[in-house]
Amino acid sequence: MSNSNNNIKIIEDAVKTYVNFPKQGIIYKDIFGIFQNVTAMKAMKELLVDHAASLNIDAIVGLDSRGFLLGPLISLELGKPFIPIRKKGKLPGNVMRESYTLEYGEATFEIQTDSITSGLKVLIVDDLLATGGTIKAAVKLLKATGAQVVECLVIMELVGLDGKSKIDAPVHSFIKYE
Template identity: 70%
Template sequence: MDNIEKLKIVKEAVKTYENFPKNGIIYKDIFGIFQNVTAMRAMNDLLIDHVNHMDVDVIVGLDSRGFLLGPLISVAINKPFVPIRKKGKLPGNVKRENYKLEYGEATFEIQIGSISGEKKVLIVDDLLATGGTMAAAIKLIKSIGADVVECLVIMELSSLNGRAKLGVPAYSLIQYD
């Protein structure tokens, strides 16, 4: 099966929910991919094919769906996985980054010492929308002295132009307007 066929299988497995989490929103759910072993295998193959020859030292997954994707990539390319979590979820000493949401603020944290030195980081998550969450993760990683090589997501809502906020390359398997 080639990558075009794999991508078609992944796209078809994404579930769509209208008016969730509120009226007027069309929600694209990656859990349909995880409920379909063929689609999950195809997604994994596409992700690994994309990163296999990248020069990265660490895979960082964003809370919470990045925790599903990051370890798959980490094991496949033999690089460590580090989580970025929401405030109060990580033990030990942490570095924090506040960021704005559509309605309010949130805080990301990373454990101090989990990435040491000038490491090259690949950030993974399920979705790139407005870019605020991903931009906060990039800022947090840079604040500990590491470099972000790329942001890798399954889906991108390209009409929201979130990648313009990132300042680093971004790659998405699927794009929606």
């Protein structure tokens, strides 16, 4: 088994599953089990950094909130800036906004306008791709700033929800659940 496959197995085993959370009928996959297991955290970091290093990127963009845990790991290792995309009202200064629909309502993402320059090649990082709403909004927001979205990188993907088809950028996931 390759080191990459071994690392995927380690993090897959550390992901915790919660049935009927946050509501009845949902099977919730939680990455915090990875953070509670140092071996799994190291495996995840290695996977993220190795994959990101293979891309031609200028910056790492992390999505509120779990992307804030993953993005800086990559940023520090690759010596690339980390740029947050946050929920509305959390960032000071001039911001651009993009509203989007979730399974349970609506939300708005913001990015500080002085953190992005036209032509900047970015990697979007988050923990999970489900229906695609949050990543789709992030891609749209970044493209509106003139940035180039090289790829969207997630730990887990719920392939049965087909969120990848809604995203106007390449998507890479390490673990796929039906």
